[in-house]
Amino acid sequence: MEPTKELLFTYFAGQATSVQQKVIGEWLTRPTSRETYFQWLDEWERSFPQYAPDFAHHLDQFRQRLDNPDETPARLIRPLPQEPRPFWHPGRWLIAASLTFILLAGGWFFREPLFYQTITTNAYQLRSLSLPDGSTVALNSNSSLQLPRMGYGWFSRRVALKGDAVFDVKHLSTHQPFVVQATDGLEVEVLGTEFSVRSRAAHAEVVLKRGKVNLHYKTANQPAQNLLMKPGDWARLDEKGALSLQQQADTNRFAHWRYRLFSFNNTSLREVVRQIRAVFGVNAQLADPALARRTLTGTIRAGSSDELAEALAELLDLKLSHRDQNLIFSTPTEIPITQ
Structure with missing residues (x-):
């Protein structure tokens, strides 16, 4: 059906x-x-946007302000000096210099919101994006994508990612490269391809499904290096800057979150818990360290951390507890850990 x-x-x-x-x-x-x-x-x-304004409520507030305007005190008018000070008076220049400094400092601290647009997702949201150049991005939960507000597609196609995303990049007649800044030590440069990127605090991963990408990365105490990836390659850069490459990987099992699918292949429960933390941004714990060695193979469809946790508890015959917004897995006979 x-x-x-x-x-x-x-x-x-x-x-x-x-x-x-x-x-x-x-x-x-x-x-x-x-x-x-x-x-x-x-x-x-x-x-179905996430925010729907209450027009009737705000219109009623506006009408109440018109019917009952606030009484504002009259301004005190300071008399003008009898002898106007010259334009070059030191006090005026000091005020002008202070205002200039404040404007420059404000522009520096708020430069990112001014020049860049940041798109974020919450713990339960998946989002699809169409970029101005025709490329598409599927953004996982607890992720963010930053792109320039001006000049994208003209001067450059550079974006910054925190979290998980699947990119389908459109090739341009100008052969302008598409660059994803994943972490401080990893950049993904492409000409036209489909790939997934995971950029987390502990590590970064790039999986190439089709096309060609060039990785620019830095390792510990080594200059910047390049790696040309082929379809089926899976590159992983850990927090120490060490790069590992697996060839002919099963790319279909990566980025299953795009369809709310989670695939496990002899995966330890410790790794499953880590994925729950990374994808949904919730804290999951194991009450007994021995549970970390248990493994799981299969595919689970879940749209939230609770759905995934409940399915895991049922499959592995575990007890699931909620305590202070934490998910705690334990055996049915043991007492869950407390905070």
Whole structure:
């Protein structure tokens, strides 16, 4: 059974039944369905913005101000001096210099909001973006993408990423490169390709699905180096600046969050907990260190940290507790850890 657009919209709104969710999950296992899913997700997000202003409430407030204006005290007028001071009076120059300094300092501290646009997602949000040059970006939860407000596509195509994203870069007739600044030590330069980037505090990852990218990275006590990636390559830069490359990797299992899918292949529970922290921004813990050695293989569809945690607890026969906004996994017979 193939779900309709209306059924997908019901699912995005969190109103789908368990049977409908199962139908959608089976439909998503087909690779040809994922692009349609992503297009409908983008259409739903545009149709239902997160913020809906209360026009009636604010209009009522405005009318109340017109009917009952505030009484403002009369301004005290200071008499003008009998002998006007010359234009070059030192006091005036001091005020002008102070104002100039304040304006320059304010421009320096607020230069990023002035010159760059930052798009962010919260812990439960996935977002699709269309860049001015025709490239598209799928942004994971707890992620941000920064791009220039002016000159993008004309002077450069440079963006900065914190978090997880999938890029589908459009090739331009000018052959202008597309550059993703992932961390302080890693840049991804492309001409036209599809790839995913993970830029977190501990490490950065780049997975190339198709096309060609050139990595510019810095290692400890070494000058900047370049690495030309081929489709199927998976590069990982750790916090110490060490780069590892895995060739012929299964690119389909990366960035499954784009379709709210989480794939595990003999993955330890310690790594699963780390992924929950990275993707959803919530603190997940294991009550017993021995649980970290348990492994999991399979694919789970979950739109929130609670859905993923509950599915893990059911599959691994664990007890799930919520304490002070923390997710705690424990065996059914042990007492969960406390803060």
